Amino acid sequence: xxxTTIAVEHLSKTFGHSPVLQDxxxxxxxxxxxxxxxxxxxxxxxxxxxxxxxTKANRHSDSRVTVMDRCIQRRGRLARGSRAQRCRTGYIFQxxxxxxxxxxxxxxxxxRLGCMPRWRALIGRFTxxxxxxxxxxxxxxxxxxxxxxxxxxxxxxxxxxxxxxxxLMQDADIILADEPIASLDPRSAREVMDTLQRIxxxxxxxxxxxxxxxxxxxxxCQRAIALKHGQVYFDGPIDQLTDIRLAxxxxxxxxxxxxxxxxxxxxxxxxxxxx
Amino acid sequence: xxxxxxxxxxxxxxxxxxxxxxxxxxxxxxAVSWSLSTIDIIWPWVWxxxxxxxxxxxxxxxxxxxxxxxxxxxxxxxxxxxxxxxxIAVVVSLPIAYIAAQNTTPNRATLWLGRFILVSSRSxxxxxxxxxxxxxxxxxxxxxxxxxxxxxxxFLGKLIGEAIEEIDQRPVEALxxxxxxxxxxxxxxxxxxxxxTFFAVSVLRWDINLRESTVLGLVGxxxxxxxxxxxxxxxxxxxxxxxxxxxxxxxxAGEAIAAWLRKKAI
Ligand SMILES: Nc1ncnc2c1ncn2[C@@H]1O[C@H](COP(=O)(O)OP(=O)(O)OP(=O)(O)O)[C@@H](O)[C@H]1O
Ligand SMILES: [Mg+2]
Numbered sequence: 269x270x271x272t273t274i275a276v277e278h279l280s281k282t283f284g285h286s287p288v289l290q291d292x293x294x295x296x297x298x299x300x301x302x303x304x305x306x307x308x309x310x311x312x313x314x315x316x317x318x319x320x321x322x323t324k325a326n327r328h329s330d331s332r333v334t335v336m337d338r339c340i341q342r343r344g345r346l347a348r349g350s351r352a353q354r355c356r357t358g359y360i361f362q363x364x365x366x367x368x369x370x371x372x373x374x375x376x377x378x379x380r381l382g383c384m385p386r387w388r389a390l391i392g393r394f395t396x397x398x399x400x401x402x403x404x405x406x407x408x409x410x411x412x413x414x415x416x417x418x419x420x421x422x423x424x425x426x427x428x429x430x431x432x433x434x435x436l437m438q439d440a441d442i443i444l445a446d447e448p449i450a451s452l453d454p455r456s457a458r459e460v461m462d463t464l465q466r467i468x469x470x471x472x473x474x475x476x477x478x479x480x481x482x483x484x485x486x487x488x489c490q491r492a493i494a495l496k497h498g499q500v501y502f503d504g505p506i507d508q509l510t511d512i513r514l515a516x517x518x519x520x521x522x523x524x525x526x527x528x529x530x531x532x533x534x535x536x537x538x539x540x541x542x543x
Numbered sequence: 544x545x546x547x548x549x550x551x552x553x554x555x556x557x558x559x560x561x562x563x564x565x566x567x568x569x570x571x572x573x574a575v576s577w578s579l580s581t582i583d584i585i586w587p588w589v590w591x592x593x594x595x596x597x598x599x600x601x602x603x604x605x606x607x608x609x610x611x612x613x614x615x616x617x618x619x620x621x622x623x624x625x626x627x628x629x630x631i632a633v634v635v636s637l638p639i640a641y642i643a644a645q646n647t648t649p650n651r652a653t654l655w656l657g658r659f660i661l662v663s664s665r666s667x668x669x670x671x672x673x674x675x676x677x678x679x680x681x682x683x684x685x686x687x688x689x690x691x692x693x694x695x696x697x698f699l700g701k702l703i704g705e706a707i708e709e710i711d712q713r714p715v716e717a718l719x720x721x722x723x724x725x726x727x728x729x730x731x732x733x734x735x736x737x738x739x740t741f742f743a744v745s746v747l748r749w750d751i752n753l754r755e756s757t758v759l760g761l762v763g764x765x766x767x768x769x770x771x772x773x774x775x776x777x778x779x780x781x782x783x784x785x786x787x788x789x790x791x792x793x794x795x796a797g798e799a800i801a802a803w804l805r806k807k808a809i
Contacts, residue, residue: 320720322716322719322720351719351722351724352722353722354719354720354721354722355721355722356722357720358721359717359720359721361713361716361717361720363713364713365713365714365716365717366714366717367714367731367732367735367736368711368714368736369735369736369738369739370731370735374731378718378721378723378731379721380721381718381721381722381723381727381731382721382722382723383722384727386724386726386727389723389726389727389730389731390726390727390730392730431717434717434721438721
């Protein structure tokens, strides 16, 4: 597996006057399971949103985001056809982003909208195959009995699993998950992470998941990318993200600028470990 | 010196707020007394009112049911004006709401176009619209339907547009992330969120329109009001009484149906 699926080069993003991402760059190969860690506000969500073009990078930078050999955005402009490209990337949101008034089944079927003919989507005709596929997706996340319940009646963990089923329905090669377990209890969190791991191992889909809990990252991912103040602070195998490095990663996280005096003179500002 | 927290706790308003409140109160008192003084009240007529009411009442009793079939027919016409106008207005208001909502409108120009349509519809009363359309289409039901429809457009478009602006953006983003086109996003992420408001507002407007269409006849735009106007003009007070009873029955029935529909939709 050496095929590069996600390539990010010189990505910088400034909201107003605050730089949120600064010259971020990395490559992810097909089939990898990557954890994106970093203190709150370090730019994890912003980075993931750039990968599907929900957010555009700064103009006048030399940035480029490529997913599966197709350019998504370059120099802060979305590439033509990047919207169509999105159906090859599944995105799981921290707040699930389900349509509450629709049934679980419809919410899952919606994952298919991106690659459905327009007329069929607009009259709401999903084929029997699509229904079957939705049921299979729900079965994989263990929710097939709830198919006809309204989405807003589910528990948080169930909602997140519906969101995963929606991504499965999309049949995407890459799954980006933004803190999928942040609002879940430990058991639901394990269920969700187990599901993601299964999807990765059984289908060979690439998974990038941003996580707050480093323990989960260690249990479930092979590689970690750590962001601090919008810069790549660490990128390498997860077992090299040692406690010392984590301590530096989260040290002074609540301050806007790195507090140099608290670090030893030799403190690494960016670590890149050969993967 | 800055006042301490303890000092501040004693006064409910800052002195600036106190002065503002005083100024507002004075303005309101002045405005009310001025407007009262401009009204031309003929006091003898006011003192006379109870006797007049008694007199009118005695002329109205007993109600004259001889032209009941005509009245029932006019009631049905009234109901039809309200229902058809509401139906058309609901359909037409959807695209207007879409372009008048900030988060769905295609661009600035369409936003202002949408708002302009809403404001012009809302700022003109149904009866004035009716006068206008009677002048254009001649007296009759058609003028009434169009008048009611025009007035309803603003009401429906504004409330539905506001519902669109208040939707949860997260499902919209989720659908965009699947690569769905704009039309699909609208249909699957916006429409389901707006539908409850859509039904509630439509039913409410139908209820209002039923009441408004009872007076349309006064300007010749069809419905029960035509009979009422005729009866008043010929001083046929016993028929007037029947018509009033009929209107009350219609409005109560409308209210009941609206309440039932509302419960059904939610
Ligand atoms: N649309 C926006 N407009 C302005 N500022 C934004 C916007 N989106 C994000 N930011 C800012 O960018 C910074 C990074 O936000 P981001 O959501 O990427 O952080 P995060 O690493 O995902 O944090 P968390 O772990 O808390 O989710 C924050 O300071 C946030 O305030
Ligand atoms: Mg985040």
